[in-house]
Amino acid sequence: MPSLRLLSRLAIAVVLVAWSLPWLQGRKAALTLLVKNKPENLPEINKFSSSSSKLVNKVRNCEDGIIIEEDAFAILSCDPGRDLWNTVMGTFHQKRDVIPNGKLWIYRYEEADDSEKALAPIEFADYPGDYSFHPLGVEYDRDTSTLFVCNHHIDGSRVDVFTLDLSKNAAVAKHTRTIIHPLIRTPNSLALLSGTEFYVTNDHYIRRRDWALGALAETYLGIPGGTVAYVNIASEPIEVRTVARAPFANGVAILNASTVAVASTSAAEVRLYTRLEDNSLVQTSSIPLTYMPDNLSTNSDGSLLIAGHPHPPTFDKLIKYRRSCIAEDGSVPQECWKATSPTWVSKWTAERGLEDLYVSTTEYGSGCTAAKDAKRGVGIVTGLYENGILVWRE
Numbered sequence: 001m002p003s004l005r006l007l008s009r010l011a012i013a014v015v016l017v018a019w020s021l022p023w024l025q026g027r028k029a030a031l032t033l034l035v036k037n038k039p040e041n042l043p044e045i046n047k048f049s050s051s052s053s054k055l056v057n058k059v060r061n062c063e064d065g066i067i068i069e070e071d072a073f074a075i076l077s078c079d080p081g082r083d084l085w086n087t088v089m090g091t092f093h094q095k096r097d098v099i100p101n102g103k104l105w106i107y108r109y110e111e112a113d114d115s116e117k118a119l120a121p122i123e124f125a126d127y128p129g130d131y132s133f134h135p136l137g138v139e140y141d142r143d144t145s146t147l148f149v150c151n152h153h154i155d156g157s158r159v160d161v162f163t164l165d166l167s168k169n170a171a172v173a174k175h176t177r178t179i180i181h182p183l184i185r186t187p188n189s190l191a192l193l194s195g196t197e198f199y200v201t202n203d204h205y206i207r208r209r210d211w212a213l214g215a216l217a218e219t220y221l222g223i224p225g226g227t228v229a230y231v232n233i234a235s236e237p238i239e240v241r242t243v244a245r246a247p248f249a250n251g252v253a254i255l256n257a258s259t260v261a262v263a264s265t266s267a268a269e270v271r272l273y274t275r276l277e278d279n280s281l282v283q284t285s286s287i288p289l290t291y292m293p294d295n296l297s298t299n300s301d302g303s304l305l306i307a308g309h310p311h312p313p314t315f316d317k318l319i320k321y322r323r324s325c326i327a328e329d330g331s332v333p334q335e336c337w338k339a340t341s342p343t344w345v346s347k348w349t350a351e352r353g354l355e356d357l358y359v360s361t362t363e364y365g366s367g368c369t370a371a372k373d374a375k376r377g378v379g380i381v382t383g384l385y386e387n388g389i390l391v392w393r394e
């Protein structure tokens with residue numbers, strides 16, 4: 001009975017299309033950005049009362065910046081070695097011994113720019129084995145002086161834990177433990193629940209290092225291979241559980257005791273999750289964006305800051321160009337340090353929704369994290385491939 005067979009095939013086709021419709025719509029929204037957000041089409045927006053690039057030629061390629069409002073300083077996570085080693089974007093320089101290590105910096109934004117107190121590197125002590133430091137997300141628990149760093153160590157990505165001593169002239173981070181775990185394969189960003197518990201995102205399932213094309217397909221098809229893991233290092237052995245999955249899970253931030261926000265870069269949205277008693281997460285809503293969000297931060301005034309990349313092809317072009325600048329000895333000349341891909345920063349609150357704060361194609365590029373000191377009305381934007389950071393006032 002061919003007609004029945006035809007009917008059942010039709011039924012299967014209808015079910016398949018209906019099933020993939022939300023996915024197709026999501027893809028369409030994300031992929032139209034590739035056309036809509038060409039740099040020449042982007043608006044220039046600047047809602048800050050003032051903003052300027054600072055620490056130029058002193059720090060560059062800063063992925064993360066966290067603000068410790070109580071003490072009026074920021075910790076910047078910067079890695080000039082990213083030009084030669086980027087496990088997320090797939091840069092793996094052959095000569096590993098020429099790849100410079102990254103650094104963490106203490107930046108006291110209330111000090112005068114030229115003051116010696118304004119910027120100082122954190123020194124590291126007791127790092128076991130080969131020292132290799134390519135920091136992405138960092139978090140700091142002020143109560144216990146514990147510093148957590150997602151480190152894309154050349155021998156494998158991990159979360160390193162340090163005790164930070166700020167009492168001396170130079171800040172010293174003493175290594176206390178390294179967390180390597182099968183459920184923390186591609187650690188990107190951290191959000192602390194306490195001095196011993198945190199959420200960490202894994203951006204991809206397929207590592208660029210293992211299978212470049214697969215990782216790209218995962219990004220562009222919006223496959224939910226990224227995860228959020230809950231980690232408790234106080235238990236023995238440590239507890240690690242996957243509590244959520246999302247396409248290209250990137251920044252993570254605790255909005256309040258019951259809500260966690262996760263940036264899904266390739267889905268061009270921020271997802272909001274309800275945190276259950278056992279720390280697992282259930283998605284409740286999402287905030288659609290007109291750009292690919294990178295990192296998130298929450299502020300003491302209750303707002304969520306989102307920073308990201310409006311046009312991934314321009315971003316890819318920047319990375320390719322940067323690679324072409326690498327000299328034989330691994331160095332990158334200063335004229336290549338400027339990022340030429342646009343930045344988008346917005347603010348979200350439950351009451352007012354989304355507000356764009358800053359969109360620029362020329363002033364400050366490749367912006368990936370925005371954070372602010374709500375008490376003093378000062379904020380920073382860091383740029384993954386940019387020279388210096390952007391400092392703004394509300």
Ligand SMILES: *[C@@H]1O[C@H](CO)[C@@H](O)[C@H](O)[C@H]1NC(C)=O
Nearest residue numbers: 064137138188189190295297
């Ligand atoms: C993003 O920002 C948050 C808070 O500002 C920080 O804890 C996190 O580690 C950052 N992640 C990355 C990848 O920069």
Ligand SMILES: *[C@@H]1O[C@H](CO)[C@@H](O)[C@H](O)[C@H]1NC(C)=O
Nearest residue numbers: 255256257258259272349350
């Ligand atoms: C936490 O934030 C969410 C999202 O803004 C909101 O719906 C919820 O009411 C907040 N919960 C608390 C306890 O403030």
